Amino acid sequence: MSEKKRVDFSVCGLNLKYFLPFFIVVMVVTYGGFMPTVKIYSNDAGTYMATSFIQTWAFLMAIGGIFFWLGNTIPIVSSYLGGACLLPLFGASLMNHLGLIPEVLVNGAKVWMKGGFQDMYIALLLVGSILVMDRKVLLSATARYMPAILGSQVFALGACVLGGMLTGFGGADGLFYVGAPCMSGGSGGAITTLPALYSSLAGADMTGLAGQFLCYASIANVLAVLFAAIGGAVTEKIPGWNGKGKILKAGSQASEEAMKEVKRPATSANYVNLGSGIFMSLCFYLAGNVLGSLPVLNNIAGLAWTIILAIIVKCTGIIPDEFADNCVYSMNFALKALLPMLIAGIGICSLNITDLTKFFSLGVLVVIVLGVLGAFIGAIIFGRLAGLYPYEAGITAGLCCCNIGGSGDIAVLTAGNRMNLLAFASISTRIGGALMVIWIGLLYPLFMR
Incomplete structure (x- = not known):
């Protein structure tokens, strides 16, 4: 037995x-x-x-x-x-x-x-998710992998607008309120980051959208897993479109080695380091708010400026890794210790259970299907142009931008039998989600005012 x-x-x-x-x-x-x-x-x-x-x-x-x-x-x-x-x-x-x-x-x-508890959580999560990346990974990703992510997002955004127009939502609503939550860096982005961003941009409390956004992100996650399985079977029959687990084409092995994420401790026994990470993350958030309040610069939301500042600091090495890693500790503290209570708090304060029937419809499904498919196709096209195998680019740079985060990455990669590409999927979830927030922060004021 x-x-x-x-x-x-x-x-x-x-x-x-x-x-x-x-x-x-x-x-x-x-x-x-x-x-x-x-x-x-x-x-x-x-x-x-x-x-x-x-x-x-x-x-x-x-x-x-x-x-x-x-x-x-x-x-x-x-x-x-x-x-x-x-x-x-x-x-x-x-x-x-x-x-x-x-x-x-x-x-x-x-x-x-x-x-302010939700804002504090967002600060710890966003800053840590960027500073956790190895500098070599960030620089190599910018040169070769980022075009695939950007192309994927352009196609996805366009597909969501098209879906919104076809279903009667309107292009803007289809993009911001149906498509964007599926591509904002996992479930955390859907239930915390986007509602907070929209609240700051619209000047009204939109935290009640958390349940709706998580519902849409969950639908996108299932579709991403499905497309990963189907895409793998189809591309295996097309020469040059499937790398059998390798993402960079011949001659790029050195670049592939450079993009392997450096392992670092997830936490520290030194609680002063944890406190340091919390302090720095909150200061990044405050600095982003300052930049988002200045003339001209206020066209970009403070939350997006927080992300931009973190990327600049990591890529330039202004803050040595021994200190930047402290923000990683605070991020993991938020994820491991604070996430359940945060979500329960959102459920009590911002989600009306009687409104759930309003969240799903055939039109919503059409927009999400088009958005996820657009992300997949865009990553395939731009990945191929950047010297990546199309299927591997599509599953990591595309589909791993359209799921519920870390567990979604694992589900998608398992469906495609590509677990060896988890480092690339992490880039998509972390950096791709951050970039999507920046996109939305730039586009929302243009279309929703």
């Missing part, structure tokens, strides 16, 4: 035996009338009560952590639907909809989320 695969329980870094007593404490405090609260004064809402940060954090970590673990544990949901992010978002929202979360705790979550 074959041994059944064991499911390991791990929430907040604890196994079930040790997590359960702490979870019970949180639940007793939450539903037993023991929650610590504070009085909030607001010009708009008057005076109201909200839970303190201690209670808010503990509840969001517990609930978000459980849903996050479930999303990672359920195979199909985890691999193809972005379950690790999907379940905390919709699970917390459903709990709120059913009245399972006390109003004072909902208020506490809103104070915490609206008070």
Whole structure:
């Protein structure tokens, strides 16, 4: 008899035996009338009560952590639907909809989320995702791989505009509100970065779009996996279009070696380094906001300037790697420790579960299919022109820009039997997602005002 695969329980870094007593404490405090609260004064809402940060954090970590673990544990949901992010978002929202979360705790979550926690998370994520790249990787990617990413994005943006026009959304809405969330650097970009960017550009709170955007990104992820499998089978029959796992054509082996990502520790035992990374990431974000507020320069959003500054700093080596790596530690801290509670907070504060039926339609599917297909075709064409094998360029520079992030990259590459190209996929997710945010930051003011 074959041994059944064991499911390991791990929430907040604890196994079930040790997590359960702490979870019970949180639940007793939450539903037993023991929650610590504070009085909030607001010009708009008057005076109201909200839970303190201690209670808010503990509840969001517990609930978000459980849903996050479930999303990672359920195979199909985890691999193809972005379950690790999907379940905390919709699970917390459903709990709120059913009245399972006390109003004072909902208020506490809103104070915490609206008070800048989401912006802090975005700063740690964006800066770290760029500084994690090896300088040689960035420079080599710019010379050979970046044209494939840029070509892919141009085709994808054009296809989304076309899809919006064909389905009645309108080109601009099809691009910004259906297509762009599928190509913004994974689920994190869809549920945090884009809503924050649109909020700053439009001058109105658009964080409620998070659930809608994640829904669209999950659909794109499934399509990317499907196109990877189909594209591999088709290109194997076309001479010169499939590198059998090699992305750079003959004569480019030295470049391929240069683009291998240098391994570095994901974290540090020195907590001063972690604090340094948090501090620098927040300062990058603040500097981006300054540039985004200056005359002429304000045509580019502050969030996009943050990305540009990080790329410049990494490529020029102004900040030595020994210090830049600190931002990598803070990014991984955000991803490993803060992501479940962030998503649960977004679910409680920004997602109305009754609106979910409005998110999906045949028109939405048409726009997303055209966008993902455009990204795939654009990467194939421009990759071939840059001396890359078309299929390998298409699957990495194209399809890995249209998924839910790291787990999406793995799903796409597995479908194409190209796991050896994970470093290239990482470039697409990190740098490609950042570039898409810059594209959107530039185009949104031109078409949506």
